[in-house]
Amino acid sequence: MSVENAPVVDVDEAAIPVEKKMYYRFESNDKKEFRVSELAIQQSETLNRLVEAMGYTSEDVENKPAIAIENIDGKTLKLVFQWCEHHKGEAIPVDDGSVPKIVEIPEFDAKLMDIDNGLLFKLIWAADYLNIVQLLNVSCKKVANMAQGKTPAQLRRVYLLPSDEEDEAAKRAAQEAQDPRAREVEEEFEERKRQGGNSFF
């Protein structure tokens, strides 16, 4: 039957049961609470699986304690959930292994990530922990963009990479910080070897 020939039926919209949107409650490690829509949660594979496994009803969501996210603070979680709400319903990108990777940062995301690098660092950690693919993509793109047009020396400063000399010094310091007794034993062993001793013990 074509669309034109389909019977027209007046529907009393008030009679149709409207599905109530469910908002889950989450709590950050500094006890800040957030209400997040079911659709927004789908952007996070980790949270989506968690709420599916919990099987909460609308009543449970209201009556049971908020779901604790112990690794993330309130400031970071607020950004995460703002991002999820804005992008709710969008398809989750699949990495097709194409090179170079083309990631565009939408205006909303650019504004959201107009933050200091300390918070950006936490946002990346949170995106990785909560497995929010597209948030991880755009936040990593922002970090990658910091490299543009920089010399090797500038890149070392931008990405806080130790120089070869600093790495060597840290390695020496770590060796010296070994357990003193273990170092003594090691030195004694070496000394006995030099003296041609048959057995250490």
Add this chain to the structure above:
Amino acid sequence: MTSFSLLRVPYVAQREILCNMTPFDLYFLSQSSKRAKRLVRHSPMKKFGIDLIINGKEKAGQLIIKHGNITYNFVVVSTQRYVDPGMFQIDEKDGDYYYLTFFDDVPTQMKVLMNYFHEVFEMKLSTVALAVLNKQTLKSIIDMITSRQPEIQDLKLQDIEGPGLDVTELLKKVRTVNKLWIDLKLKSGIEEWGVLLNVNRGITLTNANGVTAKLGFNCGNNSMFFLYVSD
């Protein structure tokens, strides 16, 4: 200049950051320290091919890093201003080109760069185009190629100095998969590994598999050429 601790982000994020960098950025990052050099091994650079172009007449070389239609060009020029080998200056142009000015002569520096890309990023040569080079330089580049890889997509040799130049080692050891274009004088007696025909210079042939060879050379009064047809 703001800073971000790249070494402290989770591995997945670290890899994602490197995947979003251009080959220029990754090259310069790898130059910043030994640890950075180890870090960039996680980048997808090995998926890129390299075109190596050296023209002795222009005293400049070009490394084109490419994947599909996307290319990044490193143009190498030489200067005597720097005293330390390996020291270089970067000048960017139009975003797609980087001019690198080195102390060493262009072919030597191109070899250094090529070795670097191979060792650090596991990248391979896709195309080699060599023109107006002396025998010694050509030999050193051929040695580099034959020691690195058993096949190459395209090979173009043009106006190499000196009669009777022997590039048979290169052509025997490195299989040219797609296009082979030779425009120079070669030693005779190479029938053992090719098809011997009389042709004009620069003729283009395509075999049944669609593999094209554009080649030709002069040997005394006789025009001779060989054709190495890939499988």
